[in-house]
Amino acid sequence: MSIINPNDTLSRQNEKLLQITQSLMRRVEQKNDQSGLAYQQFERAALLETQVRERTKELERTLDLLQESNAQLEAAHTETERARANITEAIETINEGFALFDPDERLVLFNSRFCRDVADITQHLSEGLHFTDYVDLVSQSTHLALSSDETPQDWAAKRLSRHSSDHVVFNVRLMWNRWLQISEHRTARGGTVILQTDVTEMMRSERQQRDEMLDQQARILQATLDHLNQGVCIFDHNKTLVGWNKTMNGILAVAPDRAIRGLAFSALLNMLESELTFHGDFDRARLARWANHRSRRKPIAFEITRNDVQTLSVFAQEMPDRGFVISFTDVTAEREAAQALFDINETLERGVMERTEELGEALAEAERANASKSRFVAAASHDLLQPLSAAKLFMSSLSDQLTEPQTRKVLAQAETALSGVENIIEALLDISKLDAGKAVFDVRAVKLSAILGPLRDELTPVARAKGLELTVVDSSLSVISDPGYLRRILQNLIANAVKYTVTGRVIVGVRRNGGSARVEVWDTGPGIAEDDTQTIFQEFARLDGVATNDGLGLGLAIVERAAMGLGHELSLWSRPGHGSCFSINVPVATVDAASIPKPSDDPAALGDVLRGMIVLLVENDQQVAHAMSLMVENHGAEVLLAQNAAEALALLREIQLVPDVLLLDYQLGAGADGLMLYRDIQQKFGAVPAAIISADRSRELQQDCNAAGLSLLAKPIDRDKLLTFLTGTRAQPARMGGFEFPIAKLVSSPET
Known part of the structure; x- marks a missing residue:
């Protein structure tokens, strides 16, 4: 029941509502209990009416939604049935067998072609069939072709092992040479889709092609083998x-x-x-x-x-x-040819041996003839020098008695001729000794000034008589050589320079060359052509038209053989029309020659000199190391012995003592050598006098030692040379200042 008549107009309804409101307000203001109770009941009734109205509307809306849901459900059901029918029709149109298993491994959907080739199990296929039951059915099928050693249980186990993969494709062989290709795929929800395709024709075609290919390959292989x-x-x-x-x-x-x-x-x-x-x-x-x-x-x-x-x-x-x-x-032909070659080789070897014996006899005969010639020349030279010396004495006595100038001039010319003959005989004697290998070299330290000074005094008058200027630059260096042969070499070089120089000057000087001294003889003579640089060192060889002096041309031959015997490098630079330069490279002695004891000195004296000296010997040959240690210790020195570079460095670090002298073997093994060890010791302990010991006599090693400022002692070790080196380390090495002489006036660009 409503207090407002719904049939009234809006204005009338508003008017009534206004009056009701005013009346209610007055009742509230009067605060009457009974009227307040009535108002509360009225208010509760109005609230209940409102709630009933709202609940009625909600119920109506719910009924409407239920009717709408039922309609949608009916439409969805209709659509599902239609979709299922479409899917069924779709999979029926597929040429392959199709089946769908849900995530619980239950068969949900399959078409009529599924398992058609194993017809004896089709009657057992139904929705809800478990996958393992399906595999068991197939494994027991009479249409399945198993190998002779395979059971249905084996086949089922292998089939289930493939089911664990998300995607797998394999072939199943059936009876009567038929084949099915099984393709199994996992869906997004965890289900399984199986496709069965009949590939019998494809397999038969492939097998036929393979057989044909094998036959063709067999024919090709056979043809290749036959070839x-x-x-x-x-x-x-x-x-x-x-x-x-x-x-x-x-x-x-x-x-x-x-x-x-x-x-x-x-x-x-x-x-x-x-x-x-x-x-x-x-x-x-x-x-x-x-x-x-x-x-x-x-x-x-x-x-x-x-x-x-x-x-x-x-x-x-x-x-x-x-x-x-x-x-x-x-290989019959090859073996016969090899045997023939072997026979020929044996024949040739016999012929070579016979020829070698003949050549050996001829060589021995030639050596005997050469030795006889050398002995004859030596004996003849010695016998000829005796009467020549007597003749010179007689002429000297006769010259004191003559007073006429003309007669004294003739006598002087005769003396000059006899001196020339004496020089030729001495040259022949030197050549015979050097050729016979009987020349004895007394190698020791010698001052260059002791050789250059007398040669300057001897040859200056000869040069001045020709109008030449001879300049000999003095040197304070001491070198290791044979004094007599070194003087003879330099005398021949300077005399030749004076002899073949017509105008100008001759200059003699010494240059430092690492651990060696290079004595150079420059001249302003006619020069020597390149083709003649080897000819001038031959016996009795003289270049035509260069001088009118007499002589046999033995000077440079003696120079070459003596330098070779002493191990001194001989060099030649020349430019035709400008001049020449002969030079010889001599090892520098580490001390002044006057302080070095000679090899013939008393060993006891040498022992006094080495007393207190500490020598580090690095040698990997125990016998050589023992012999050298014993010899050095017998002369008063203390020897520290190491077999390799690592042991030597460890020994020096342990004793914290720098030795006086280093004797280092060149070949130390393990990729190390004496030069490398010396650099390591020099870097850690500073400069120490040292010598490299080696059987290597190559020029490269000598140059490396010279560049490092080290002496080179050749194996087998010579006692006198070793003691000379050790005693020489007690004094400071002589230093040579640079010298200058006007070479630029001789040649435009010297190539030394």
Whole structure:
């Protein structure tokens, strides 16, 4: 019941509501209990009416939604049925068998072609069938073709193992040579889709193509084998002959038919045993053991002879299928050629030996003749020098008695002639000694000034008589050489320069060259052509037209042989029309010559000199190290011995003492050498006097030692040279200042 008549107009309804409101307000203001209770009841009734109205509207809306939901559900059901029908129609149109299993492995949907090729299980297919039951049904099908050693349970287990993959494709063989391709895929919700495709025609076609290809490959392989000039036999894993080529027929005289196909290896070996002879330590039993070997066979090669006429080189190797192939190569011609070459070689060797013996006898005869010549020249020279000396004495006595100038001039000319003859005889004597190898060199320290000073005094008058200027720059260096032969070398070089220089000057000086001193003789003579640089060092050789002086041309020959015997490098620079420069390289002594004891000194005196000296010897040869240590210690020094570079460095770090002298073997092994060890010691302990000991006499090693400022002592070690070096380290090495002389006036660009 409503207090407002709904049939009234809006204005009337508003008017009534206004009056009701005013009345209610007055009642509230009067605060009457009864009227307040009535108002509360009125208010509660109005609230209940409002709630009933709202609940009625909500119920109406709910009924409307329910009707709408029912309509939608009906439409969805209709759509689902339509979709299911569409899916069923769709999968029925697929040419392959189709089945869908849900995530619980239950069969949900399949078409009529699913398992059609295994018809004996189709009646058992139904919705809800579990996947394992489906596999068991297929494994028990009579249409499934199993291998001879496979059971249905084995097939089912293998099929279930493939089911664990998200995607797998495999083929199943059925009876009557039919094939199904199974494609299994996992859906997004965890279900499984299976497609079955009949690939029988495809498999038959592929097999036919494969068989044809194999036949073609077999024909190609056979043609290739027949083309080879080697005989080839192929055995399978059962050691049965399955193939060979035509060359094999000719090599082993095998009949060209198929009678031996399938023949066992042992039977074939027995058939050919009487014709074959094995070489060396390889025999039939060893070949049989190789063929019967169960594990992997290694390739083998050997030679056999067939009927003592034909030589065959055999090579056998295993194939991947455990079969093996054997090849036979006819090497009869090669072996015959090798034997012929061997026979020819023996004949040649006998001829060479005979010829060598003849040449040896001829060489011995020549050496005997040369020795006889040298002895004759030496004896004749000695005998001739005696009367020449007497004749010079007689002439000297006669010159004191003559007063006429003309007669004294003639007598002086005779004395000059006799002096020339004496010089020639002495030159012949020197040449004979050097050629015979009997020249004795007294190598020791010598001051260059002791040689250059007398030569300057001796040859200056000769140069001045020709109008030449001879300049000899003095040097304070001491060198290691034979004083007599070094003087003879320099005398010949300076005398030749004066002899062949017409105008200008001759300059003699010394240059530092690492650990050596290079004595240079410059002249402003006519120069020497390049083609004549070797000729001038030959005996009795003189260049035509360069001088009118008499002589046999033995000076430079003596210079070359003496320098070679002393180990001094001889060099020549020349420019035709400008001049020449002869130079000789001599090792520098580490101390002044006057303070060095001679090798013939008393050993006790040497011992006093070495007393208190500490020597580090690094030598990997124990016998050499022991001998050197004993010899050095016998002269008063203390020896620290190490066998290699690492041991030497460790020893120095341990004793914290720097030795006085280092004796370092050049070859120390393990990639180290004496020069490298010296640099390491020099870097850690500073400069220490040192010498390299080596049997290597190469120029490269000598240059490396010179560049490092080290002495080189050659093996076998000479006692006197070693003691000379050790005593020389007690004094400071002599230093040579640079010298200058006007070379630029001689040549425009000297190439020294």
